[in-house]
Amino acid sequence: MTPRAAYVHVPFCRRRCGYCNFTVVAGRDDLVPDYLRAVEWELRRLRTPREVDTLFFGGGTPTQLAPAALDRLCRLAREWFPPAAGCEFSVEANPADLDGDRLDVLQAAGVSRVSLGGQSFDGRKLRVLQRDHDGSQLQRAILRCRPRFASLALDLIFGVPGESLNGWAADLRTAVAARVDHVSAYGLTYEKGSLFWSRRRDGRLQPVDEELERAMYETAIDELTAAGLEHYEVSNFARPGHRCRHNEAYWRGAGYFGVGPGAARYVDGWREMNHRSTTTYLKRVLAGQSPVAERERLAPPDAARERLVFGLRMLEGVVRVEFAAxxxxxxxxxxxxxxxxxxxxxxxxxxxxxxxxxxAGLLVSDALWGEFLN
Known part of the structure; x- marks a missing residue:
């Protein structure tokens, strides 16, 4: 079945946050023209436009692009992934970037959902996370987005060194008071290759203890569900009608297109991933070479196990007869x-x-999946 979801990876950031190990380049806006040419080359390999029900710009920071470049990317994506009626068009955004010109571009392009990488409203916590905005900028970004877009999502991080349970609860209550439609609540992770991983290894950064982190997660569940948000996936909460349909396509095992450095795609049973290095991706594509770094076709039992694990991340779980079918x-x-x-x-x-x-399983879910996949 032809995928009905498409992802476009925008690798550019103003700076790399300490916890980040994603495919990003910081301070290299000089690469944007080549990036746009490379994305267009990838899209043209589709040969014909593919109508989609969900389109997602992630990063990196899509709103790091200057308004003209952002407009060009939106036009390219809409040309090759024409949105079906009711399409969810999501764009990740940095609160510090959302000026009027960029908001105008996103609104004119038909973006229906903005996902703010806010992480916190607390200044001390944002400084620890090395974010480039403060709480007041995040509040202003929310106010600017609300009248323009049908759905507004917010990422929050808990378990930050020095954070208290009361401080985390205050973040949650501020998000609820701001009337965001969707909250993703993630525990801070120390990924190999990130600055935080190195600092933790060297003893310069002390993680919160597991008991406190667990209490923070349970507080997120209690506070957000009490405020009327549905807990629909391990880390995700939404008001009625505001689930992230794009991510649901992943969790339900549907196929998806992917474009850009480090982007993954799942088409006709084949899973591919582009080169994670932005410069390698650009060199290959602009030389007319494939950007694909990895390609595999999962054996049917392995594909089924993976589908089961993704499905179990959803709170509704997996229906046996549907899974078998x-x-x-x-x-x-x-x-x-x-x-x-x-x-x-x-x-x-x-x-x-x-x-x-x-x-109880929600609290330790990541520890379960290995046994299902092996």
Whole structure:
């Protein structure tokens, strides 16, 4: 089946945050013209436009692009991924970048959903995270976006060194008071290759303890659901009608197109990933060479296991009959032993027709997936 979702990776940032190990380049806006040419080259390889139900610009920081470049990227994407009626068009944005010109470009392009990489409203916490905005800038960005876009999402990070449970609760309550439509709440991770990983290894950065981090996650669940947001995926909460449909395509095992450095795609059973290095990606594409660094076709049992794990991230879980129809495998023949053990431990609930995480399972979900995938 032809994918109905498309992702465009924009690698540019003003600076790299200490916790980031994504495919980004900081302070290299001189590469933007080549980037736009490379993206157009990739898109033309599609040969014909592909109508989509969701289009997502991620990064990096898409709004780091100057208004003219941002407009060019939007036009290219809409030409080759024409939005179907009701298409969700999402763009990740940095609060410090959202001036009137960029907002005008996004609105004119038909963007329906802006996702703000706010991370916190607290100045001390933002400085630790090495963000380039403060709490008042984030509040202003929310106010500027609200009348222009149908849906407004906000990323928040918890478990930051020096953060208290009360401080985290204050972030959540501020987000609720700001009437955002969607909140993604992530525990701070120390990814190899990031500055924070090096500082933690050297003892210069002390993570919060696991008990406090767990309490912070539970506080997010309690505060956000009490405010009327549905907890629909491990880290994601939405007001009715405001789930991220693009990410739901991933979690439900649907195919998707991907363009740009480090972008992944899943088309006709083949999974590909472009070169993560922006300069390598540009050199290859502008020389007329494929940007693909990795390509694999998962064996049917492996594809089914992966689909199960992604599906279990959703709070509604996985319906047995739907899973069997989509994959050709029964859940029990793939992971029966591990499933029974996790049910006995109270981490999963098995109703007979559906399998889903329990509240206890949500707290340790990442520790479960390895047994399902192997």
């Amino acid at each position: 989509a994959t050709g495998f029964e859940i029990d023949e793939l992971v029966g032993s591990a499933l029974r053990r996790f049910v006995a431990l109270g981490l999963l609930e098995d109703t007979g027709d559906r399998v889903r995480l329990t509240r």
